[in-house]
Amino acid sequence: MKYNKVRHLELLQTVKRPEQLLNISEKERSERHEEIIMLEFEFEQDEKVQELYYYNYLINNHLHWEYRTQYFELIQEMLDGQINFEKLKKKVDLIEKAINYLVDNLILLEPNKKSEGFTPALINNILAFDDDYRPREGFSDEDKVYEEEFKKRIKDSFIKIKERYL
Numbered sequence: 001m002k003y004n005k006v007r008h009l010e011l012l013q014t015v016k017r018p019e020q021l022l023n024i025s026e027k028e029r030s031e032r033h034e035e036i037i038m039l040e041f042e043f044e045q046d047e048k049v050q051e052l053y054y055y056n057y058l059i060n061n062h063l064h065w066e067y068r069t070q071y072f073e074l075i076q077e078m079l080d081g082q083i084n085f086e087k088l089k090k091k092v093d094l095i096e097k098a099i100n101y102l103v104d105n106l107i108l109l110e111p112n113k114k115s116e117g118f119t120p121a122l123i124n125n126i127l128a129f130d131d132d133y134r135p136r137e138g139f140s141d142e143d144k145v146y147e148e149e150f151k152k153r154i155k156d157s158f159i160k161i162k163e164r165y166l
Helices: 005-014 018-022 026-031 033-045 047-066 068-079 085-104 118-125 127-131 141-165
Strands: none
Touching: 005 047, 026 033, 033 047, 047 068, 047 085, 047 118, 068 085, 068 141, 118 141
8 A cells, every 4th residue: 555645644644542532531441441442443443543553654764764864873872882772761652752743733744665663673683672671770791791791782683773774
């Protein structure tokens, strides 16, 4: 399916989440959790929702790809020891906020074919390492070995992603 900006905007404006349809507060949401789960299951099966998710995926990939140079610079800084992983994550979060602002305000760009798969590649191969590694104060020798392995894993993934998307 080819990207259709007019259709995407239409879906963004008309498709409502189950909790929006029920018009309930956060407190009521937790009380009616099971009902919402059932509605979400039906919601996920809807063709319009599937189409909306597809367009959102394309836009998300494209917007992250537009920031690829900044991502690559930040990752290189982390690999060079100029910033630590926590600082990298904070800066990535700022990029994510900028992307969310664009989407929330319906500022949508036409996706570039080259952007396909960029977001999963970036998240699964580099940013997901947050689950595996969190810097701690006062590294022991064991931690330093793990830190080196961690950086090697990121560097290997980084080289592949950079070659494909730069």
